[in-house]
Amino acid sequence: MYFLFDNLYFPPVTEADEEGILAVGGDLSPERLKLAYSRGIFPWFNEGESILWWAPDPRMVLFLDELNVSKSMRNILNRNVFTVTFNTRFREVILNCQQILRDGQDGTWISDEIVESYCELHNQGIAKSVEVWQDEVLVGGLYGIDLGHIFCGESMFSKVSNASKVGFISLVNHLRKENYKLLDCQIYNPHLDSLGCREIDREEFMTILNSK
Structure with a gap:
């Protein structure tokens, strides 16, 4: 494990341990974050x-x-239960992701x-958000x-049922229209699996990342 100063x-991603941890330390400056994502690396740690x-x-x-959009989700989308916007409330979105209570x-x-580092990346046009509204209230x-050909998802929140799924599906539809290659979801979880996400070898991911 490499210690950053x-x-x-960053060392090559092949030096990550079995858990996937590549390095420890450093800082969360926008410059380091941009370098990390461009190399297929992301921060994740307890406060x-x-x-x-x-x-x-x-x-x-x-x-x-x-x-994978279920029949019930297609019905929700067709009924326009929610309104979706892009990049209009980035700080509100990341603060909600920070504050929302999660099981376990x-x-x-x-x-x-x-929060501050990613807000600065948003000001630079690199970090982006999706907002989901219901009755003019931000609910997800x-x-x-955004790497231009890959979107690296970081976190999502939902205050009412299905709001985050609507945001996720709307983002995917947008990325598809813009000819992105994939949406990076980082680490397996069953919720993402149900939406059609799957695991691939890191080597395959890095090949796609480097094929701009």
Whole structure:
């Protein structure tokens, strides 16, 4: 495991351990974050602990044509229960992702420093958000890093049933129209699996990442 200091550097992703941890330490400056995502690396750690940088193998992704929309979700989308916008409330979205209560989690990995760093990346046009509205109230959304051919999803929240799914599906439809290659979902979870995401070898992911 590599220990980072002030220099902007990451070791090759092949040096990650079996869990997928590549490096420890460093900072969350926009410059380091941009370098990390461009190399297939992302931060994920508990608040108050050292920064952990991940490059897992396998990698959870969604190939956009493999999106799975259930019959009940198609009905919700067709009834226009929600309104979806893009990049209109980035700070509100990331703050909701930070504050939302999640089953099995006592805290959040989205520290105040992460909020400020990603908001700066949003100001630079790199971090982007999806907002889901119901009766003009923000009830769901997600944010991530836009690499131009891959969108790296970071976190999502939902205050009413299905709001985050609507945001996810809307994002995928947008990325498909813009000819993105895939949506990076980082690490397996059953919710993403139900939407059509699957695990691929890190080597395959890196080949796609580097084929701009």
